[in-house]
Amino acid sequence: MRLYFCSDIHASERCWRKFLAAGTFYKADVIIVGGDITGKFVVPIIRHLRGPATATFQGIERRAETTAEIERLLRQIADAGQYGTVMSEEEYEAHTADAALRDRLFHQLIMARVTDWIEFAEARLRGSGIRCLVSGANDDFFEIDAALAASSVIEDPNGRVIDLGGIEIVGMGYGNPTPWPCPRDISEEELGERIDTAVTGVRRMDRAIFSFHVPPHHSGLDNAPRLDANLRMVMSGAGPEIVPVGSTAVRAAIERYEPMLGLHGHIHESKGVRTIGPTTVANPGSEYGEGILDGLLVDVDVAMGSPKVQLVTG
DSSP states (O other): EEHHHEETTTHHHHHHHHHHHHHHHHHEEEEESSSOOOOOOOEEEEEOOOSEEEEETTTEEEEEEEEHHHHHHHHHHHHTTTTTEEEEEHHHHHHHHOOHHHHHHHHHHHHHHHHHHHHHHHHHHHOOOOEEEEOOOTTTTTHHHHHHHHOOSSSSOOOSSSEEESSSSEOOOOOOOOOOOOTTOOOOOHHHHHHHHHHHHHGGGGEEEESSSSSSTSSSOOEEEEEETSSOOOEEETTEEEOOOSSSHHHHHHHHHHOEEEEESSSSTEEEEETTTEEEEOOOOOBBGBBOEEEEEEEEETEEEEEEEEEEEO
């Protein structure tokens, strides 16, 4: 059995299209996104009464004279995992002055893209024989869960066990606390309890896959710059100070249950493949902002276990 796994594509249209093509391209039986499918930024494109429409995207002021140029800019913004929206000067001023209005627009844009993605997946994968697993994670609002559940081709392993045919996968989108107030950040204690509940239905741990969004603490898959109280990187003489920020609850669960494989994401700059006891653990990393899809290709002998994992980029 072959699996393709990626994570943290954060609303990148280009990455989503690549993900849906990964099953055919890599000849995978199952394709999996391990969470954080939604984006973080809205880019207003302002139509002015006089002159071209303007927007600030990736730190550069963009100008669009025609409808075709606006459409091209919207595509660039979407491929980079952000939400472009066209508005008048009056609408822009109203959103600037009203936080609730901005939040409502952000949620609308998120749900519109998730809905579009699901419809695209239905058209692309129905009848293909490729199973598609997608779950929300710490950055994703809970509203997306119902949309994923309504799909006829997407399965959500979040908090439950799914039989892939000889091996089982269990998902966990909740994560340990981050410096930012994310929707699914919880304490290590609660995360450990949720993991224990979720894995109850696993029949054979030596054939089980834990698709837990956050990586295990001090695993080499969770290294990130240390931040100070103002969320600025702490610098040392050699550059940013790097520290492990993964979950102690996830590590404890892997050490206790010894699953065949742990698939993780969350820390974009810490890709790699490691072992914790008999368990192979891996993080593909993420370069979604550049439209690059980092992934893991996993070959499993269902009878013997012992997964072979390789990092791939497309």
